[in-house]
Amino acid sequence: MKQLIQRAILVGVNQNHQADFDYSMEELGNLAEACAVEVAGMVTQNLQKVTSSHYIGTGKIQEVIAALEAHEANIVIFNDELSPSQIRNLEADLQCKVIDRTILILDIFAQRAKTKEAQLQVEVAQLQYMLPRLIGLRESLGRQGGGVGTKNKGVGETKLELDRRRIEEKINILNKELEALVAHRQTQRKQRKKNAVPVVSLVGYTNAGKSTIMNALVEKFNPTAAKQVFEKDMLFATLETSIRSIPLPDNKSFLLTDTVGFVSKLPHHLVNAFRSTLEEVAEADLLIHVVDNSNPNHEQHIDITNNTLKDIGVQGITTIYAYNKSDRIELAIPSVQGDCIYLAAKPRIGIDELVGVIRKHIFTDYVECEMMIPYDKGNLVSYFNEHANIRDTSYENDGTKLVLECRATDYERYQEYIIR
Template structure:
């Protein structure tokens, strides 16, 4: 079935001292495109404050109504609108009005594939809609079938529910989500018990986090078919994926892919996705992936840092991976301090990135030489699997090993072998 492309005009207010307004409007365009909406016009106003009743001043509202040609044109505002602003704008303009928040919520609804992500998005949508029911109910009559805003998971029927039923629905969804959260916490506790370090990929949406995870998997586990979905689009990843990476010297760490950040990420979403984002706060090391080819990458880094701070993850050691370097004139692969230039697409810079990961998460390893009695053969097997055995020789009293192993493993078996050097 062919859907007609929805047209829209984007509208924003630039406040005094706001330096990234042009970029934020450009991003609004990209968000609209991700929702299958074509932006046909743009209107902006410089002001000292947002108009509390109509968002824009009276003159600008008249200008906007002249810009809107046909009745199917959608008007998208760059900030989250209050319920009364939506109501007033829709009655003044006689058009459907939406804001940046609902646009992001719709993209998330469209991309959510796992049960948990779908529950999280629906909670966020319903919480956003609850105070806006009256305004939105009127606009529903105007919403065309060919719209890019499918509101999947929270469509017309749900909007028509009265407040009480929506609140009951939110409560039921949150209870269901809590079960998912508890399951995730059990998995995390298990990982801690196994003492496997957790390395988490974070960064702006579409910086190439999933592609980097895939490049790591392919480098160290070729042909394992453990790749995750990666695509050049906003919010391709909405669920946390964890992959175990085993290096040639038997050191293992878990690599986690997370939801990308975006400026003005709706607080309903941050709240709903908190359990997913908690993976970040439990990590031993963060890899902040940056799209080096994007002219706004410094702005993206600032947004990511702010979001990490809001999550309470700003104290975790961080390595910076400047990705998509093949699209820039940067030399790659190259390491400078805790930064590395890479190209996930070309799998270039993976050994250099791994070197930085090693220096952060494997600092509890020790070099030693031990003699294991023959009747303790299981210890030799354990070290062969979990340590980097550099040399083996057989003597009268047992097996002599020169190896690098975790300090905790050394202490654990200390009474079962003879220490030759440490």
């Protein structure tokens, strides 16, 4: 983004007295700041429904113009996705750059995307957003000294058709590249299923602390610095799906995946583009819904996350709630109440308790038994030492006697050696 100082006026319409309207405006300000845009002022309006031509009522346009002048602002950011004609009309009247919540979120995603897949997904979403808005964007880009040129209209329209075709071709090319990456990930997922390693997925609102929880678990059970995932106190720090193996001391292990955080009014272009990444969640055996317990709006965050998961078809997966950042409020932690755990990942309070709750849900198919393994089957003893929880080993006349806890599949497979 250019180092030009961007000062914005935020504009929102509260339709039919939405309960979360104030919060969505506050969040719009946070999104703007995440894009290095300074928020200079705010204009809101209560309406039954948005005005089809300008989103806000024509009287409010004058108020926005006055706010632009008073705060020397140069951009207006709207709290909802604007139609192409609304962008065109607003820019003509306000004589400045107009953007909406969707393009703001797309912009943040574009800045944060690090992997090839995330970059392709963001680009597809941006192009799909641009396609119906070419005329409005063209006028916005061509704005010289505030005036919009209308000469050579015919030529412009031909150019527009060309642009549209180019964008559609580009979307097709990018989607083909994405398909190849998705196929690769599906192969990896099949392999993981074959290995019967349980998958636990972290989900939640953006900036709830998913990556911090992941790093806390990695640090405790798999402490190699290279395994740490990026964490920062900002919106959408994580766009890539990170997968880490968490080996527990009793030879049980699970895979932990960290996904992109959600936000209210997450653009449908983005949900579609990131669908393949979000599908990782659908394959999980257990979800850990991470909640920022110190945020006064955390109940709304829970609803938004659950609704987004429903939108992408993630339903019926056992979920435990990790109320993170509980050290910031008056609460005795760690505390476990059924499938809810109150913890603080940053200072590493409650990590053992979290693992205890995870264990309860994902290692239900383990069987305790005793086996007598003949001495000529020493490779089996090695296998169980690696893949089971050995309670006791003794050497008898007939072979090695193991008292162990193993997976039900291994119990079935090695029936002939079971003595109890």
